[in-house]
Amino acid sequence: MRFAVSLLAIVAIASIIGTVLKQGQQFIDYRIEFGDFWFGIFDPIGLFDVYHASWFLAILGFLMLSTSLCIYRHAPGMVKDIRSYREHAGRNSLRLMAHHAEVEGETVVDRQAAQEYLKRAGYRWRINDANGVWLLAAKKGSAQRLGYLFAHAAIVVICIGGLMDGNLPLKLREVVGNKKAETRDIPQSKVPPESRLGTGNLSFRGNVTLPEGAVGDVVFLSEGEGYFVQDLPFALRLKQFQVDYYSTGMPKRFASTIDVLDRKDGKIIKSGVVEVNKPLVVDGIAIYQSSFGDGGSALQFTAWDLGGGGESKLNATSKSTQNITLDGKPYTLEFGDLRVTNVENMGKPGSGDVPSGDTSTVAVNKVEQALASAQSVKSSRNLRNMGPSIQYKLRDQAGQAVEYLNYLSPFYADGATYLLAGVRKDITAQFQFIRVPLDSENKSDAYMRLRNVMLDPANYPEIARRTANKAFADGGFSSTRRDDFQSVTQAILQQFGHGGFTQIDKFIESKVPADKRAAVAQTYLKILQNATVDAMDVAQQKAGLPPLPMTAENYHFLMDSLVATSGFYEYGSPVFLQFDAFTEVKSSGFQLTRSPGEPVIFFGSILLVIGIFCMFYLREERVWLRIGDGHTLLSLAGNRRPAELDTTFAAHRNALLPAIPQGE
Amino acid sequence: MSTLSLNRRHPLDFVFAVLMVLAAGFAFSRYGAHMDYYEQGILAGVTTGLIWFGWFWPAMRWFLPAAGVLALIATAAYGNDLSRAQHAFLLKYLLASQSAVMWMCVLYVMSTITYWFGMLRRSETALGIASGMSWTAALAALTALLVRWYESYLIGADVGHIPVSNLYEVFILFCLITTLMYLYYEARFKARSMGAFVLLVISAAVGFILWYSLDRQAHEIQPLIPALQSWWMKIHVPANFIGYGAFSLAAMLGVAQLLVSRNVLATRLPTYETLGDVMYKAITVGFLFFTIATILGAAWAADAWGGYWSWDPKETWALIVWLNYAAWLHVRLVKGWRGNVLAWWAVVGLLVTTFAFIGVNMFLSGLHSYGGL
16 A cells, blocks of 8 residues: 555656656757756656656556455455345344444334335345344445445556557567657658558557648657657548638637548548547547648749849748749748738737826726726727738858748838838847838839839939939028038938948947037938938839829838838848738648547546445445344444434434333 | 435425426527537536535525526626626626626625634624625626626627636636535534635635736636537536635635644634534545546547547646545545544645646646636
């Protein structure tokens, strides 16, 4: 018992470790998290897959064995005890019971009436009438003991069910050496036979991901650092995967429409829809909806050359890698998942305008707000669907990668529309977004025209001339200063063209004394803004388009363009891939399980509940009425609280020994 | 011993039974067309269960109908318009689910204070009032849950669901169940001063509800994610909370028992034996329902996750809790242990249970992540 309890404690502690230490992750992640030293200790003792470690299973096996032994030892005696009425109990032993009463005389009790009373009270009894002694032995609630047997047998049954579904046979075959997990990332068809499991495997739980339209006839069972390929007795075709959303943007339903095909002739055996909580069972194998994603969608981009100003079309497929040459250097483009819907929580509406002031008013306001919002069960979150997005990495020859996140739909903010171009150089960082301003037709062309003009030094004299013309149009300055102004404007454009606002800042820092920098920066910015207006005119003229009227919106657009142009110096890519269109192909992840132990487990569970119920809610009681040797004796035994037995005994005595004065 | 033979029934029992059958009949006549076989079965099962409950515990003969009537008044006051919660007087100040929850919170805190006052001053009157406040708070909790259920359908027909789907809702359920269990034992053992300790754990839950609602807006009704769209949820979660409630109750009685053993409050609390007895009874109830809940969870997991047991952190912790109380019952029944060890063990059991209940959601990730903070 003591040993069993310590083993149970070990199981509990191991289980706790298993919950704290995330199980079944990639081994490389563990290596990074714990370092080589601890990895070298944790891995052999199986801490990364505690619940399937051999020592864990061995302890469980031992506990199961000891429970079985316990049942084996106690069951026969218990069953005998349960069935027995103890109708041979002697007078002395009955008189030793805590609850008994004896009176003189053998005719004080009406034997028939006593039996009727006990029947009403729910007892069953046996009468032993021999040697002048009439003994009625009654009992009820004997199933309480049965409860003990049931509950313990249930544990064993559940363990057996678990073993049936466990991967013990596979582990044994691994130990023997005729099966080995595949660790290489190779096409499924190339996996050698020693890492494949046949359709005869009685129990497995594996995963497979299928793009729409694809057919699969295997699942993958992950095992430590590698995997096994499990052949299915049928093939699975994903016809369509569908996600429905609530109005809040939360997913409401994931559903895969599938065909189950005969492996040999490809005929449809069964068709159906698999949803979360609604598996489809075929041939004893249950098919579950377990994940979903992008199955490789066709993507179309406009590639804007950020250096030379060219523009070209680019076609790609999500979740794939392709080579590209930029500025004469080779790069690889690694596309991630296409995400068609991106619902973002933009915070509470109006949450930005908490009145400023001393903190106490803010605090009071916050409490008031919280109380007010606590009244309503309806969510007031400001959700916005940002539309489709694509994430990709651009990797240079040296293997350095920068990650990008581009949205397809225009983003509305402050009365203008933009394209969002996200970039991050560190995978753990947040994306920084460049807002590419869009023209009145929601196109980026106008911005790109302006950008090209502003970055081409050949245009600077012309832009500077126009800017100076406007500045001196009202004749406020002398013409000698005009040349200075023009050359300063050119210099500013030059600096900006070398590295945006940062470069201008550096320029000012190197040329201007500290106390005048702020004023000079102000002036430079003003000049740059004015020059931008003229640059736009030049750009329009070059494209043979009419100049933009100087409305507030257009001015806003130009200022945004300036910010975006400056932002692209931090972009880290010689190309901006404007996401134009896509044709979505979804994929659906299935889990397929064959688990013959499941009915056994549930049988064991029912047994367990019945057992526990009987143990705690049935009360065993035994009553003896003995008439002989000139006395009438009533005894009661039971395993309830003494106080409760007192009441029961008093009731029995009143009913069975009515005429006798109290006392023993 | 309460047997269910008909000839010993109180006339009110039959009135109650007829009322329940009529209510079920009304529900069926009105919504029967929308019910599938499962739901018809559930309706029949719930009706039978409620009748049994009312017969088993007479106080339920008024408690359940009262909550039902309050909920019906609230639904009538709503008249299919959720925004009426903001201006209809009855809803705004009393019956909208959030108002009812706030009343529940206030009443629990007041009840806790009054229990302590009554216990320390040996005032039966105060204890009686405290008990009454707990009853009212429980009524508010049940009403709040029923009304919230209705409100979820007013937000959107596809949003509507039983309010046991997130941590906020189950905390209200926890308060309700723990209180009812306590009130049952209070009446059965005529030991009102136990309330001072039991209500402490409920007040702690109330504190959590307030923080969770005011700071995190957890009271907002969110639609169900696909994994939770299953009728298993309706039985798995409440069964679990009968377990959690019972274990918390037992732990607080364990605290009381330990104090009595050190002669603290010994003359004001029930006897050492009574406390131990109630603790044992609570744990047996809790253990049975926790077992059922875990099995229901496994059955649900078999439908939703593709396996009845995945060693998910929540599952594993449920197993640890189960083993803990299995061992507790073993040493009491088989080894005949009594006294302070079991009391300490029950208190530690609450820590384990609390971790399984909240800690797992806070610190560990896994398949149960929708119960997260």
